[in-house]
Amino acid sequence: MFRSYMRGKGRGSKKADKRSVKAEKHEEQALGNFTGQPLSVSLQQNIDRINFEVGGSQDIILRRLKLTDAGNTEALVVYIQCMVEEERLNNFVIRPLQRKRFSNESKIQPSEFLEVVKSSLLLTGIVMEINDWKMLFQKLFLGYSIIMIDGAANAIAANVIGGPKRGVEEPKTEMAIRGPREGFTESIRSNSALIRRKIRSPKLWLEQLTIGEISQTPVCMMYIKGLADENVLKDLRERLEAIQIDGILESGYIEELISDQIWSPFPTVMYNERPDVIASNLLEGRIAILVDGTPFVLIVPAVLNMFFQAAEDYYQSFDISTFLRMLRFVSFLIALLMPSIYVAIVHYHQEMIPTQLLLKLAAQREGVPFPAYLEAFIMELVFEILREAVVRMPTAAGNTISIVGGLVIGQSVVEAGIVSPAVVIVVSFTAIASFVSPAYSLGIAARLLRFFLLLAASTLGFYGIGLVVLLLLLHLSNLRSFGMPYIKPFAPLYLKDLRDTLVRAPLWMLRQRPQKLAEKNQVRQQIKTEPRKEPEQ
Amino acid sequence: MSKFAGMNNAQITSSQCAKLLFLFALGSAVLILPTAITAIAKQDAWLSVLLVGPFNYFILIVFLALADRFPNMSLAQYAEKVLGVWAGKVLTLTYLLLFLLLSALVLRNISDFIGLSVLPRTPVWFVDVTFMIVVIYGVFLGIETIARTGEILFGWVMFVFIIILVSLFNQFDFHNLEPFLYEGIVRPLKGIYPVLGFPIGEFVFITMIFPLVSKQDRAKLRKSLKLSVLLLVSTSVLLIVFLIGVMGAEEVSRSPFSVYDLAKNINIEEILVRVEILVAMVWVGTVFIKLALCVYALTVLTAQMLKLSTYRPLVVPYAFVIVPLSILAYRNVAHAKEFATGVWTVYSLFQGFVLPLLLLVIAAITGKRDSSDGSFPEVKRSDGGHTEDGNPTEGAADLEGKEPSRA
Numbered sequence: 056m057f058r059s060y061m062r063g064k065g066r067g068s069k070k071a072d073k074r075s076v077k078a079e080k081h082e083e084q085a086l087g088n089f090t091g092q093p094l095s096v097s098l099q100q101n102i103d104r105i106n107f108e109v110g111g112s113q114d115i116i117l118r119r120l121k122l123t124d125a126g127n128t129e130a131l132v133v134y135i136q137c138m139v140e141e142e143r144l145n146n147f148v149i150r151p152l153q154r155k156r157f158s159n160e161s162k163i164q165p166s167e168f169l170e171v172v173k174s175s176l177l178l179t180g181i182v183m184e185i186n187d188w189k190m191l192f193q194k195l196f197l198g199y200s201i202i203m204i205d206g207a208a209n210a211i212a213a214n215v216i217g218g219p220k221r222g223v224e225e226p227k228t229e230m231a232i233r234g235p236r237e238g239f240t241e242s243i244r245s246n247s248a249l250i251r252r253k254i255r256s257p258k259l260w261l262e263q264l265t266i267g268e269i270s271q272t273p274v275c276m277m278y279i280k281g282l283a284d285e286n287v288l289k290d291l292r293e294r295l296e297a298i299q300i301d302g303i304l305e306s307g308y309i310e311e312l313i314s315d316q317i318w319s320p321f322p323t324v325m326y327n328e329r330p331d332v333i334a335s336n337l338l339e340g341r342i343a344i345l346v347d348g349t350p351f352v353l354i355v356p357a358v359l360n361m362f363f364q365a366a367e368d369y370y371q372s373f374d375i376s377t378f379l380r381m382l383r384f385v386s387f388l389i390a391l392l393m394p395s396i397y398v399a400i401v402h403y404h405q406e407m408i409p410t411q412l413l414l415k416l417a418a419q420r421e422g423v424p425f426p427a428y429l430e431a432f433i434m435e436l437v438f439e440i441l442r443e444a445v446v447r448m449p450t451a452a453g454n455t456i457s458i459v460g461g462l463v464i465g466q467s468v469v470e471a472g473i474v475s476p477a478v479v480i481v482v483s484f485t486a487i488a489s490f491v492s493p494a495y496s497l498g499i500a501a502r503l504l505r506f507f508l509l510l511a512a513s514t515l516g517f518y519g520i521g522l523v524v525l526l527l528l529l530h531l532s533n534l535r536s537f538g539m540p541y542i543k544p545f546a547p548l549y550l551k552d553l554r555d556t557l558v559r560a561p562l563w564m565l566r567q568r569p570q571k572l573a574e575k576n577q578v579r580q581q582i583k584t585e586p587r588k589e590p591e592q
Numbered sequence: 593m594s595k596f597a598g599m600n601n602a603q604i605t606s607s608q609c610a611k612l613l614f615l616f617a618l619g620s621a622v623l624i625l626p627t628a629i630t631a632i633a634k635q636d637a638w639l640s641v642l643l644v645g646p647f648n649y650f651i652l653i654v655f656l657a658l659a660d661r662f663p664n665m666s667l668a669q670y671a672e673k674v675l676g677v678w679a680g681k682v683l684t685l686t687y688l689l690l691f692l693l694l695s696a697l698v699l700r701n702i703s704d705f706i707g708l709s710v711l712p713r714t715p716v717w718f719v720d721v722t723f724m725i726v727v728i729y730g731v732f733l734g735i736e737t738i739a740r741t742g743e744i745l746f747g748w749v750m751f752v753f754i755i756i757l758v759s760l761f762n763q764f765d766f767h768n769l770e771p772f773l774y775e776g777i778v779r780p781l782k783g784i785y786p787v788l789g790f791p792i793g794e795f796v797f798i799t800m801i802f803p804l805v806s807k808q809d810r811a812k813l814r815k816s817l818k819l820s821v822l823l824l825v826s827t828s829v830l831l832i833v834f835l836i837g838v839m840g841a842e843e844v845s846r847s848p849f850s851v852y853d854l855a856k857n858i859n860i861e862e863i864l865v866r867v868e869i870l871v872a873m874v875w876v877g878t879v880f881i882k883l884a885l886c887v888y889a890l891t892v893l894t895a896q897m898l899k900l901s902t903y904r905p906l907v908v909p910y911a912f913v914i915v916p917l918s919i920l921a922y923r924n925v926a927h928a929k930e931f932a933t934g935v936w937t938v939y940s941l942f943q944g945f946v947l948p949l950l951l952l953v954i955a956a957i958t959g960k961r962d963s964s965d966g967s968f969p970e971v972k973r974s975d976g977g978h979t980e981d982g983n984p985t986e987g988a989a990d991l992e993g994k995e996p997s998r999a
Contacts, residue, residue, distance in 0.1 A: 516711060517872065525876065529730045540740060548743055
């Protein structure tokens with residue numbers, strides 16, 4: 056759909072440059088370039104221009120008003136239906152303009168009208184002057200209302216943004232038993248407010264930019280000044296500014312366009328729906344990227360370790376958190392390796408299984424027409440298909456799928472002797488394990504890699520698994536997220552950081568922020584808050 | 593690579609360097625060597641390993657002294673400084689042969705092992721080629737990546753090592769270690785001989801790594817290396833003690849891959865049995881690091897000798913030489929053992945100890961010191977990703993010394 060995007064400098068091969076030049080030309084025709092084109096003094100000309108540019112779209116409302124008694128000075132209010140809050144528009148923009156009629160004697164020049172309207176009539180919080188068409192359209196389509204006065208060279212934009220909006224709800228992707236229940240919404244402003252409500256500091260800075268040649272999507276960087284690494288910030292700014300794409304519809308676009316490495320199943324940018332998670336990452340010196348129109352906020356730099364951490368880890372006691380983290384890590388390994396280990400054992404290393412179990416397995420496999428690797432492969436594929444079907448099904452049909460999938464395929468396939476029960480057990484256990492990871496994006500990596508590992512295990516047994524794992528290890532070691540080695544606290548080894556990796560040390564031990572992130576402000580806790588000791592008797 | 597990957601300036605920490613040394617030393621030696629030592633020193637083999645311990649560090653002193661004189665240069669570069677350009681190149685050429693042969697032998701070790709113990713019916717060349725693909729990928733990604741992988745593998749090796757030792761406690765028989773020094777000190781002393789050549793003489797690879805250790809970390813280098821050697825000696829002694837304690841000296845000296853056979857003895861309540869594949873996986877990891885370092889040394893030496901701007905194009909061609917060479921190198925495992933424990937010591941000690949010592953002596957006599965050349969120019973590094981925009985000719989003199997830039 057959106058083929059025309061190209062990173063400006065980053066991956067610029069000559070071919071790519073050519074394509075991006077072509078794309079720009081194409082867009083110039085379609086979009087028109089309004090930069091620096093001044094508004095006309097004549098109101099009628101402006102109206103004609105707007106009508107021409109939007110093709111007379113009916114949802115764009117042009118409301119004419121008379122400013123003076125005699126009616127020789129006209130004003131125009133432009134807004135888009137349902138992108139503004141009509142009540143506010145009526146009360147705070149149109150009503151003041153209507154009520155205060157300028158008498159003919161007052162001899163106010165049209166340009167002065169503008170000033171009077173701006174400074175003493177409009178009742179909205181944000182009012183700004185606009186002097187070219189680019190700005191006008193930008194504000195108009197953000198949901199501002201534009202006020203134009205006949206004879207004035209400039210226009211006014213008044214913030215009456217409104218329109219359909221989802222309320223703050225519980226996040227769907229990362230549930231927590233304990234912890235705040237609010238999740239981000241699609242509105243960038245309310246998202247940034249949700250973060251601000253967690254970190255009430257003037258040092259929480261926000262930088263806004265607009266990305267998307269046609270979609271003109273607002274994108275924000277939020278960070279804590281003094282904690283976020285200036286180099287990373289600079290790098291991120293460069294990467295964001297290099298994006299030239301027609302539209303940004305979800306933060307996934309940004310994620311893909313700013314990632315260090317695209318050719319990797321592992322995510323080097325993290326996303327989350329929970330304000331508390333974003334706030335905690337900001338406090339560690341990371342940077343959040345908010346994109347309008349999506350509840351998913353990006354975090355950079357992201358290291359592998361972060362994908363095993365859930366928000367709840369910090370809200371419940373450290374011992375259970377440590378246990379759960381290890382569980383998650385083990386589950387990830389299971390999701391990645393279990394089918395291939397099963398295949399390797401059955402095909403190449405039967406001696407590893409205790410004899411009793413081996414006999415059971417052999418009895419099950421009796422009469423099964425396929426070799427184990429094919430069985431595993433088929434069942435994995437079936438499972439992936441089921442999973443994909445359920446994700447996008449209407450909820451009502453979802454149940455049918457789970458019955459068909461669970462009962463018919465799971466049970467009948469075994470009873471018919473097409474696959475052995477052991478494979479079904481392995482595949483379903485793998486499936487469950489793959490849902491344990493709190494970060495969905497990491498689970499996807501395991502899903503994909505599982506098939507490669509299956510292939511390796513079926514050709515070379517454990518040796519093949521070892522080789523693929525080595526390849527993965529090399530790949531992970533090579534990955535970086537904004538200059539940060541992807542497997543950072545483990546390699547390069549930072550002993551202090553290990554307290555918040557596979558284990559979650561008590562908070563009074565986590566006195567420092569992760570190393571190399573907020574180097575100027577390493578200390579997180581100043582006061583010693585070690586557990587109080589009972590006074591000795 | 594995008595320009596944003598340009599932050600990658602090939603620098604490793606001293607602890608990474610030490611871990612690489614540890615893994616290299618375990619490398620292919622840990623599985624093969626105990627057999628050879630035990631064949632010579634019988635139940636006192638652990639004493640040989642203990643006695644050889646200091647040599648692990650002595651040999652490093654030579655390299656460290658050279659690194660002090662030429663902190664930012666590798667062997668190929670300071671050889672030219674010390675001996676003159678052409679003599680230096682000839683010396684480098686001998687090292688090329690050493691590393692080429694070593695790479696082939698290490699690859700042969702792994703394919704012998706996999707072929708004999710894990711996948712008896714898989715063709716040797718297939719094992720060779722698949723392993724080499726991983727190595728090519730690793731060397732291509734560069735030393736930083738190998739070093740980080742090494743750190744993870746180090747953790748995995750120690751983990752498995754401890755698991756195996758703990759689970760073998762129930763099989764350990766102290767009487768297997770008796771009689772102590774039955775035939776005097778001579779046997780354990782003789783047992784030193786294969787160790788001197790097999791991993792120790794090969795430590796010369798580290799001269800390629802030293803210039804990459806980051807400046808701030810240089811001070812800690814000696815300490816880290818000492819710790820590494822200490823850990824190395826204690827693990828190998830423990831391993832041999834357990835080998836002899838569990839299997840008995842006779843059996844150890846007969847088994848081709850004794851540590852693998854050791855792990856076969858693990859039996860905890862008939863549930864945890866036959867976990868030797870864990871050892872095989874550890875070994876795949878350590879051999880990978882050893883081979884990757886050898887190929888890295890080989891390609892970087894070549895690139896520096898020929899004054900190329902990067903070593904990466906050399907990796908695949910060398911791989912095409914190494915794989916056939918590894919198949920041709922030995923006739924069989926017995927031949928391999930004979931060669932590794934007999935001939936190899938002389939050759940590798942000559943290359944790994946005598947020649948560097950000679951270099952050091954000549955450098956000391958002529959008072960050659962050079963720290964300017966071969967430094968890592970930061971400018972080069974930051975735009976290492978897109979040399980087509982930068983002007984690579986600028987400071988080309990500096991280029992030859994540093995780790996060739998990413999291309």
